[in-house]
Amino acid sequence: MEETLPNSARLFRVLFYWRDMMKAWVHHETGTPDVLGLVDRPQPRPARGEVLVRNRAVGLNPVDWKFISWGHAAWKWPHIPGVDGAGEIVELGEGIAHLRLGARVAYHNDLPRPGSFAEYTVIPARAAIPLPDALSFEAAAALPCPGLTAIQAIEKSPLWPGAHVLLTGASGAVGGALLQLARSRGWIVHAVCSAAQSARVLRLGAATVLDYHQDDWREIAAKRAANQPLNAIFDMVSGEHAASLAPLLTANGHLVCIQDRQEKTPLPPFTTTISLHEVGLNAMHAHADDAQWSRLVGAGAAMASDIVSGRFDPQIIDVESFDRLPVALARLEHGPNPGNRVVVL
Missing domain, CATH: 3.40.50.720 (NAD(P)-binding Rossmann-like Domain)
Structure with a gap:
């Protein structure tokens, strides 16, 4: 059947396929960062209360390499790890009124979900941290897990x-x-x-x-x-x-x-x-209400503005390319880590 299609139809089919695919780092088993492989995966679609983010930068955190090593009972294999990212919203799920297409956001995603080590990630809309236009995605990706954890700790x-x-x-x-x-x-x-x-x-x-x-x-x-x-x-x-x-x-x-x-x-x-x-930032996804998320995201947005004004240092020590993500993650695992490591797409 494929051979009988005109060239234009075959080209359309190829373009349509690649439009709905993305590059992602996945693993089929637990282990060190070198178990990750870069593959083509279908782009996810946001459900009600969710948004799809095109990732421009990914923040690396100790929880990433730890759970790649440990695994999680809720994961479906193969799994895309990563909790922190920053980019633009490219699709809105139903019921989203406070966000718009093209909005620049950072996020901390729920650990059991498919994560940020990909070109696109679906996140809960309430976890999207709005970013000032002047803030780089590299600095924004370094903010969620360390910054929101620090905010939670200090408010105790x-x-x-x-x-x-x-x-x-x-x-x-x-x-x-x-x-x-x-x-x-x-x-x-x-x-x-x-x-x-x-x-x-x-x-x-x-x-x-x-x-x-x-x-x-x-x-x-x-x-x-x-x-x-x-x-x-x-x-x-x-x-x-x-x-x-x-x-x-x-x-x-x-x-x-x-x-x-x-x-x-x-x-x-x-x-x-x-x-x-x-203090447990990831516990917010399962146990916090919308009002609590709103306050936390608001504090994260204020921190993002403080980075732009120079009142807050995002402490970036390492920026690596997306195709070398496992290498950067291994550096994080072995340390020392006097700050944040970020991967850019």
């Missing part, structure tokens, strides 16, 4: 200008974003990071820096806390690590775990009566 602690806080992992993507947000609120930040990153962390606004490679950094932090009480601790390491720092907090302080949670209270009852907080 209702502190005042002049409050003292301790921040571990201050040189990383989330830590650097949180540090900048804390300084914008007038908090005094005592950062913990490697000595190699201390100068950059001080430029971002830290008041003091401790090198976590130094054996006695905890003792130094404890002596300082005895003289200057800490109102909050933001920990990027683990629940166990955060619990070990809890004694440094003053009465009614806040212990915020970003990499883990506290399964049990780390201090005796009726002592400093600290508040325990966990």
Whole structure:
């Protein structure tokens, strides 16, 4: 049958096929980033409450390589990973009134869904962060996961200008974003990071820096806390690590775990009566309502505007081409990562 079609009809069929196809990085099994393969996949279509984004840049995050290694029970194989991206809306699902075709947006997509490692991605419309025209897609793609996580973390602690806080992992993507947000609120930040990153962390606004490679950094932090009480601790390491720092907090302080949670209270009852907080950005997709998403997206949009005005540093350390995405992801896995890694299409 194909041979009997005129050349124009065959050409139309080819063009129609490629119009509805896209390049995507997929994997059929768990493993390291080299299990990813670049293939042709059908373009997805948005359902009600969703939009289709043509990706111009993709933000890489530790959660990407971790879940490529671990897998997820909700995934359908082959799976397209990636949670962060930025681009233009090219198709609207039903019921979308607050967004328009061609709008420039960034997004954090739900982890179980097909992700951002593709030319096109369907996202929930409520997760679309509007972008100023002057903001590059590279900078925008570095914003969602680190920036929104930092926003969630900082909102756990209702502190005042002049409050003292301790921040571990201050040189990383989330830590650097949180540090900048804390300084914008007038908090005094005592950062913990490697000595190699201390100068950059001080430029971002830290008041003091401790090198976590130094054996006695905890003792130094404890002596300082005895003289200057800490109102909050933001920990990027683990629940166990955060619990070990809890004694440094003053009465009614806040212990915020970003990499883990506290399964049990780390201090005796009726002592400093600290508040325990966990942070989980992806949990917003399943458990947050539209009003919560609206506030989070609004905060993300404000952060995007602050990048343009120079009030917020997106901390981009690596920009790679889309065809080398697994290479960039491997660099992220092995570190160090004093900032964000981005892939451009």
